[in-house]
Amino acid sequence: xxxxxxxxxxxxxLGTTLNTNLSFIGLQLDDCGLSVACEVCIPDTVxxxxxxxxxxxxxxxxxxxxxxxxxxxxxxxxxxxAAILGMRLEYREDEAERIRRYFSERHxxxxxxxxxxxxxxxxxxxxxxxxxxxxxxxxxxGNAVVVMLPGPPRxxxxxxxxxxxxxxxxxxxxxxxxxxxxxxxxxxxxIEDCVATVLPDFPDLEVAYCVRRDKVDVRLTAAIDRxxxxxxxxxxxxxxLKEYLVDSEHxxxxxxxxxxxxxxxxxxxxxxxxxxxxxxxxTDLAGVxxxxxxxxxxxxxxxxxxxxxxxxxxxATHGSVSAETADEMAVGxxxxxxxxxxxAVTGIAGPDGGTPDKPVGLAFISxxxxxxxxxxxxxxxxxxxxxxxxxxxxxxxxxxxHLRES
Amino acid sequence: xxxxxxxxxxxxxLGTTLNTNLSFIGLQLDDCGLSVACEVCIPDTVxxxxxxxxxxxxxxxxxxxxxxxxxxxxxxxxxxxAAILGMRLEYREDEAERIRRYFSERHxxxxxxxxxxxxxxxxxxxxxxxxxxxxxxxxxxGNAVVVMLPGPPRxxxxxxxxxxxxxxxxxxxxxxxxxxxxxxxxxxxxIEDCVATVLPDFPDLEVAYCVRRDKVDVRLTAAIDRxxxxxxxxxxxxxxLKEYLVDSEHxxxxxxxxxxxxxxxxxxxxxxxxxxxxxxxxTDLAGVxxxxxxxxxxxxxxxxxxxxxxxxxxxATHGSVSAETADEMAVGxxxxxxxxxxxAVTGIAGPDGGTPDKPVGLAFISxxxxxxxxxxxxxxxxxxxxxxxxxxxxxxxxxxxHLRES
Numbered sequence: 015x016x017x018x019x020x021x022x023x024x025x026x027x028l029g030t031t032l033n034t035n036l037s038f039i040g041l042q043l044d045d046c047g048l049s050v051a052c053e054v055c056i057p058d059t060v061x062x063x064x065x066x067x068x069x070x071x072x073x074x075x076x077x078x079x080x081x082x083x084x085x086x087x088x089x090x091x092x093x094x095x096a097a098i099l100g101m102r103l104e105y106r107e108d109e110a111e112r113i114r115r116y117f118s119e120r121h122x123x124x125x126x127x128x129x130x131x132x133x134x135x136x137x138x139x140x141x142x143x144x145x146x147x148x149x150x151x152x153x154x155x156g157n158a159v160v161v162m163l164p165g166p167p168r169x170x171x172x173x174x175x176x177x178x179x180x181x182x183x184x185x186x187x188x189x190x191x192x193x194x195x196x197x198x199x200x201x202x203x204x205i206e207d208c209v210a211t212v213l214p215d216f217p218d219l220e221v222a223y224c225v226r227r228d229k230v231d232v233r234l235t236a237a238i239d240r241x242x243x244x245x246x247x248x249x250x251x252x253x254x255l256k257e258y259l260v261d262s263e264h265x266x267x268x269x270x271x272x273x274x275x276x277x278x279x280x281x282x283x284x285x286x287x288x289x290x291x292x293x294x295x296x297t298d299l300a301g302v303x304x305x306x307x308x309x310x311x312x313x314x315x316x317x318x319x320x321x322x323x324x325x326x327x328x329x330a331t332h333g334s335v336s337a338e339t340a341d342e343m344a345v346g347x348x349x350x351x352x353x354x355x356x357x358a359v360t361g362i363a364g365p366d367g368g369t370p371d372k373p374v375g376l377a378f379i380s381x382x383x384x385x386x387x388x389x390x391x392x393x394x395x396x397x398x399x400x401x402x403x404x405x406x407x408x409x410x411x412x413x414x415x416h417l418r419e420s
Numbered sequence: 421x422x423x424x425x426x427x428x429x430x431x432x433x434l435g436t437t438l439n440t441n442l443s444f445i446g447l448q449l450d451d452c453g454l455s456v457a458c459e460v461c462i463p464d465t466v467x468x469x470x471x472x473x474x475x476x477x478x479x480x481x482x483x484x485x486x487x488x489x490x491x492x493x494x495x496x497x498x499x500x501x502a503a504i505l506g507m508r509l510e511y512r513e514d515e516a517e518r519i520r521r522y523f524s525e526r527h528x529x530x531x532x533x534x535x536x537x538x539x540x541x542x543x544x545x546x547x548x549x550x551x552x553x554x555x556x557x558x559x560x561x562g563n564a565v566v567v568m569l570p571g572p573p574r575x576x577x578x579x580x581x582x583x584x585x586x587x588x589x590x591x592x593x594x595x596x597x598x599x600x601x602x603x604x605x606x607x608x609x610x611i612e613d614c615v616a617t618v619l620p621d622f623p624d625l626e627v628a629y630c631v632r633r634d635k636v637d638v639r640l641t642a643a644i645d646r647x648x649x650x651x652x653x654x655x656x657x658x659x660x661l662k663e664y665l666v667d668s669e670h671x672x673x674x675x676x677x678x679x680x681x682x683x684x685x686x687x688x689x690x691x692x693x694x695x696x697x698x699x700x701x702x703t704d705l706a707g708v709x710x711x712x713x714x715x716x717x718x719x720x721x722x723x724x725x726x727x728x729x730x731x732x733x734x735x736a737t738h739g740s741v742s743a744e745t746a747d748e749m750a751v752g753x754x755x756x757x758x759x760x761x762x763x764a765v766t767g768i769a770g771p772d773g774g775t776p777d778k779p780v781g782l783a784f785i786s787x788x789x790x791x792x793x794x795x796x797x798x799x800x801x802x803x804x805x806x807x808x809x810x811x812x813x814x815x816x817x818x819x820x821x822h823l824r825e826s
Contacts, residue, residue: 025630026442026443026446026459027442027446027455027456027457027458027459028446028447028450028455028456028630029442029443029444029445029446029447029448029450030443030446030447030630030631030632030637031443032438032439032440032443033438033439033442033443034438036432036433036435036439036461037432037435037436037437037438037439038435039435040432040433040434040435040436041434041435041436042435044434044435049433049434050433050434051433051463052433052460052461052462052463052468053432053433053460053461054458054459054460054461055442055458055459055460055461056458057457057458062458168802168803168806224431224434224436225436226436231436280720283717285696287703288700288703289696289699289700289702289703289704289712289715290691290695290696290697290698290699290700290703290715290717291696291700291703292696293695293696293717293719294694294695294696294697294700296695297693297694297695297696297697297717297719297769297808298695298804298805298808300769300770300771300772300804301772302719303719303720303773306695306719306720307719307720307722307723308716308717308718308719308720308723308727309695309696309715309716309717309719310714310715310716310717310727311689311696311699311703311714311715311716311717312714313699313703313708313709313712313713313714313715314686314709314712314713314714316713316758317713317714317757320756320757320758321714321716321756321757350726350727351723351726351727352722352726363703363706364706365706366706366707367709396574397574398704398706399704400574402703402704
């Protein structure tokens, strides 16, 4: 099955909009055992849309277009594609009604121009949009399917997951089944070594390693008639990597919160070089108010002393970036916030501030679980953003390990 | 000038890697008055690379390829493109030496396979890579230019800015010049109204409004022989939007830090629903340790009382999401951290926790500057991520306004 994605939007080529939709579509199709063979991004013009669709139809079974379904003059996907597929646009009163209701429910006046979105190519199926006014469209062209989706991610995502993917899997039954197993806190080659110890038991299985932002997914793939093998292999891989398994949706931060919640404990952070990033990642998750009490971001040395009780002698003797300071930050965090578990981080994010002894990228991380403190030294070179990102991940991983061993 | 970008990498189509390079290239070219006409993303196969390049060469003056220049077996951009352009690969001892030096300077053992990157198509110019081992390549094919760049953003970005863009502008002199003026804290249509009052003085000027994550760029474009007009227009637009101007590189957070720094003041935050995101944004900027003392992330009510001194009566009477609580958080922040300026935020990020009186999206923001407190109410509907993002931006904007009026 050859699937092509056409992203329509001058703003993506201008660079003002990051194309997150392609990544989302790729991941969702991959989970179903399907894949995107090619993507094209073009401006919102009739000529560009027309020629990209013609090219795609010549080689694809499935074409997904993204964007250009809105009400403004530069939205011309619907009209252009209908013309190419030889479909007439019909004004659909039920769609117009849905759009009117969308505005009245939000007590917002409806500009007449949005009713342009009530025109539907004859023969097309409408894909409901619960988060916006532009409906998606499912059209047939010979043996190929053309699916048109709106560009805003919060509209596209539920439409793809709830409506489009099930339809795609029905029409193009995947020949393989996949299971992704999220792993964090261990290097890619060590993961490979662990997996290699169990793999010989499962021939006909394909294994891949996908490095994501905060985990590595071990991706197991088997033919659709070998689902039993696939599931047994997943059990074996999970067993051999037990201590490094993380939440498949929320990664290591999700697993940390699970461990804390399952013990009815509370959680806090004390951060210097990460500047609040660990707390931000934790509170990215909805519903953490039952376990997360708060964070003390002590960027200045005086804040480390005043808020966390780090002793001025410790700062003077060992420096603010030291195992001793990280230790005292962790102890102070627990005393101050009265939490059962926490993590304290101090480091040099750069680009300035490094010395031969304490280079940019150096960090000390102390985790504390029910009074037990563990401190580790890390060096994460690279630019400031990368250092902070990797230090945040290291802090969450060290805390997860500590929680699991407590 | 027709420019096409070819992104080579199965990981982008799989969705595990977000294509940030396209956005970066688009923004940089746009600043020079050039634009990307089309982008194609393909897997790392000889056939896909070959056919994408052939198609691009038939219609483009400039083709930029991204990715596939590394040392592994699935990196085949260099070999494939050299074959299509009829160029022989030559082993370059100077390049091999550079690669060896790269490893020895980092005290890392060099795998022999990386020397594959020392092969250069004859006639191609090498583009130095200061952050990795794969050199970029600049090749001619008839009148067209083909530029090959490595995929990792920290390698691509400096190569594009320092070497490729100047060469592109020399070969394809832009016919227009652009100035972007960053504006925040005022709606797009109000910006348009303000700009409209000065525009009649500057005919032959093109104006566009680009909505970015934390600002709107007013983009002024003029023919290359009208640079004087362009600069006068920029002065006029800056004048009429003076109070909403923000740092062109770092947006509103950069301007907040500038205002604090220029008075030799100090800064802190007190955050509930934003969970540390404001502090994270501030510390994303390098060199803020001279002004930023820290943050108190008080997610739980008890933390608001214990750390910030919010009175239990205030929480009981008005609730944790109220103007009164935001006020007391701001006052407590200054008392605790001894800062000259700060911002306190409390709100309901959702998806749960809303009531008819206090819906999801509601936030109260108090800014405090030298003891003067100002509090405003906001409602930012949408999902949790969007609410937190927009509340963070509102907090920074309110603080910037308050600082500028102090």
